[in-house]
Amino acid sequence: MKKITSALVIMGVIFGLPLAAQADPYSDLQAFRAHFKKKFPTVKLSEYKNGLYALPIAKELRTEWEEIMVFPPAEPEVESGKKFWNKHNLGSCFKNKGVGIAQSYPRWDDKAKAVVTAEEDINNCLKSKGQKPIKNMKKGTMASVTAYFRSMANGKAVRLDLSNPGMRAEYEYGKKFFWARRGQLNFSCATCHVHNAGMRIGGNILSAALGHTTGFPVYRSKWGGLGTIHRRYGGCNKQVRAKPFKAQSREYKALEVYETYMSTGIPLSVPGQRG
Numbered sequence: 001m002k003k004i005t006s007a008l009v010i011m012g013v014i015f016g017l018p019l020a021a022q023a024d025p026y027s028d029l030q031a032f033r034a035h036f037k038k039k040f041p042t043v044k045l046s047e048y049k050n051g052l053y054a055l056p057i058a059k060e061l062r063t064e065w066e067e068i069m070v071f072p073p074a075e076p077e078v079e080s081g082k083k084f085w086n087k088h089n090l091g092s093c094f095k096n097k098g099v100g101i102a103q104s105y106p107r108w109d110d111k112a113k114a115v116v117t118a119e120e121d122i123n124n125c126l127k128s129k130g131q132k133p134i135k136n137m138k139k140g141t142m143a144s145v146t147a148y149f150r151s152m153a154n155g156k157a158v159r160l161d162l163s164n165p166g167m168r169a170e171y172e173y174g175k176k177f178f179w180a181r182r183g184q185l186n187f188s189c190a191t192c193h194v195h196n197a198g199m200r201i202g203g204n205i206l207s208a209a210l211g212h213t214t215g216f217p218v219y220r221s222k223w224g225g226l227g228t229i230h231r232r233y234g235g236c237n238k239q240v241r242a243k244p245f246k247a248q249s250r251e252y253k254a255l256e257v258y259e260t261y262m263s264t265g266i267p268l269s270v271p272g273q274r275g
């Protein structure tokens, strides 16, 4: 961590905001994709589902990564997520029994007037059956059940419905969060994952924000297990010495809406395997 932060201080570059200043979500998306197309002309859009391994600079790491995936370390956890899903018949709460629908999460719920994430719908389902909701929204059972649910939509291209004005407002809120500088280092998400994507920083390669949500929950060797997207957001906030928000907070849900919409058209690939 210390290595990362000092590398960043050295980097200390000032960035303009033209990408952040687009008018509507569709133009935002076009500008976002164009930025990465220019930066990494050889990388196909669908490749961004592989996180940093999509980038040319990660070529060597990618070989190692592909070897790890011959026996994916995440498999036992996803298997236990599947058992939990079947035991509680969670499929009964979802359209098409939950198969092939996760690419459209987070969704807008008009009754609740709120964004609902996959994790929240899993808990909603448990509650509707008189079961206790899962408490830890970052790892453990929730990560494994979410990984199973989302893996049933693997290969399906991300497609969010922003037509509801409430959803659209959360999109704008998430967009603001993504581009806002914070923490003692005064970095935004975009500083690392838009402007410095593909750079090495203290031994890490920075992934492109394009495709960011498509592998989640991911298995990280560093975590020794699966983690949800909000677990990762918390870690990234801490990296710039900013106070992390709670998993499933309004902030992280809105951020997930923004990052997911920016990943429109990229297929899910769950669980991702990361270092």
Ligand code: HEC
Pocket (backbone or CB within 6 Å): 004, 008, 050, 051, 052, 178, 187, 188, 189, 190, 191, 192, 193, 201, 204, 205, 206, 207, 208, 211, 212, 213, 215, 218, 232, 233, 236, 237, 239, 240, 255, 272, 274
């Ligand atoms: C100091 C630089 C830095 C900042 C600022 C930062 N991150 Fe990260 N982030 C990283 C590093 C390093 C990794 C691990 C390598 C990678 O996958 O990019 C990472 C990984 C991620 C991943 C995992 C991608 C994957 O496919 O596994 C997501 C998602 C993410 N960051 C989102 C965010 C968001 C959202 C913000 C703003 C709240 C943010 N990051 C701010 C450095 C940063």
